[in-house]
Amino acid sequence: MIKKRKINLITLGCPKNVVDSEVLMRQLEDQEYEFVENSDESEVAIINSCGFIQSAKQESIDTILHAARLKREGRIKKLIVMGCLSERYSKELIKEIPEVDVYIGTNKLERVLNEFGVELKYELLGERKITTPSHYAYLKISEGCDRPCSFCSIPLIRGKHFSKPIEHIVQEAKYLSSKGVKELILIAQDTTYYGLDLYGKRVLAQLLDQLSEIEGIEWIKLMYAFPHGFPLDVLDRFKANPKLCRYLDIPLQHISDSILTSMKRSSSSKETFDLIRKIRDSIPDIALRTTLIVGYPNEGEKEFEELLTFIKEMQFDRLGVFTYSQEEDTAAYLLGDPVPQSVKEARQKQILETQREISFQKNQQLIGKTMRIIIDQRNDNAAVGRTEYDAPEIDNEVSIEDAHQLSVGEFYPIEIVDADAYDMFGIVSAVDPSLRESIKNKGRGK
Ligand code: SF4
DSSP, X not given: OOOSOEEEEEEOSSHHHHHHHHHHHXXXXXXXXXXXSOGGGOSEEEEEEXXXXXXXXXXXXXXXXXXXXXXXXXXXXXXXXXXXXXXXXXXXXXXXXXXXXXXXXXXXXXXXXXXXXXXXXXXXXXXXXXXSOTXXXXXXXXXXXXXXXXXXXXXXXXXXXXXXXXXXXXXXXXXXXXXXXXXXXXXXXXXXXXXXXXXXXXOHHHHHHHHHTSTTOOEEEXXXXXXXXXXXXXXXXXXXXXXXXXXXXXXXXXXXXXXXXXXXXXXXXXXXXXXXXXXXXXXXXXXXXXXXXXXXXXXXXXXXXHHHHHHHHHOOSEEEEEEOOOOTTSGGGGGXXXXXXXXXXXXXXXXXXXXXXXXXXXXXXXXTOEEEEEEEEEXXXXXXXXXXXXXXXXXXXXXXXXXXXXXXXXXXXXXXXXXXXXXXXXXXXXXXXXXXXXXXXHHTTO
């Protein structure tokens, strides 16, 4: 049994893993364990791994191999690997990287705590050690997924969908607010499915209502919405609730009917078009983020052209695109992986280039506008922040000069004076014109 030692916890993958790590850290800190940034200072290393697609798996394996070397050199005494890669491949990993003391899967908090000789403290559930900048936090509202998407390994890793009880989520959000969090970013495998398992109906809108009543919370962002069965009562909340950012992340993956059918996405291209139009008609200034996959087994030139035309027509505000990763045990695995990697990457590049131009044009329209910006970072006389239309780490940022009077985690009216495809440049609203001009010039690299 390990007692009172320093721990280096490395979290890989998505914000859901960030939340799992934060919950674990709160439990262990309460038992006098200390978390350190640097593995050289710690006796114990924990790697919260990701096992989603090839590139993420490779990153996890490289991180584990590095820690295994430190263990062999005696620089760390214990190495624990938890999370998705471990859940999915522990048998293989035990053989391949035996230096790891224990492999633990997903949702096994007590199992990890037992490795430290401590029991789960139920009274701490709903509490976390916030590892993001303290003014925003991810709020995981459910775990697992019941969707049959043919390319996706997540249901195999994270299991069936289960919603957290609404009162637990609200209690966690109140805890986060008491720690200074102003922006809640709602996450799950599928946030729009929330409540179906627990309450027999979708209650995401009701959850948003309750979260909005929490004092101190100013912004709420909705990520990982699923198109099929999208709860339309949520659209009313966007209109009525000023705390709900006019931002929606809704991964669509593709638009060609033959691909959507093969992907088992349950929505047709017509249904997808109709939903996007309904959302935009209902909230005209909403920023829509989506995620797409290129190079899916039966994606030919025709299907890819359909996708390209779709994003030109739909003009998404934010867009991510992955190359198809053939994942064993998924329904699509049996289709093989016929699209050459070079073709996948060429298609990904073409989509990103098209989106770059769309994003540039959209950002140009913001020049001259004063927007409410939350400050994420500040160093000396410069600051970086985001609008309500941008999620941390994945979307646009606003760089602000002459920012010595700005504080991290606070909101300010910022005038956008220049912009490029993914970044904007701003000044604190109502400062003198000469400064405006110098920043403008600086923005354009003159
Ligand atoms: S909704 Fe589909 S893509 Fe998303 S986690 Fe569930 S199965 Fe995977």
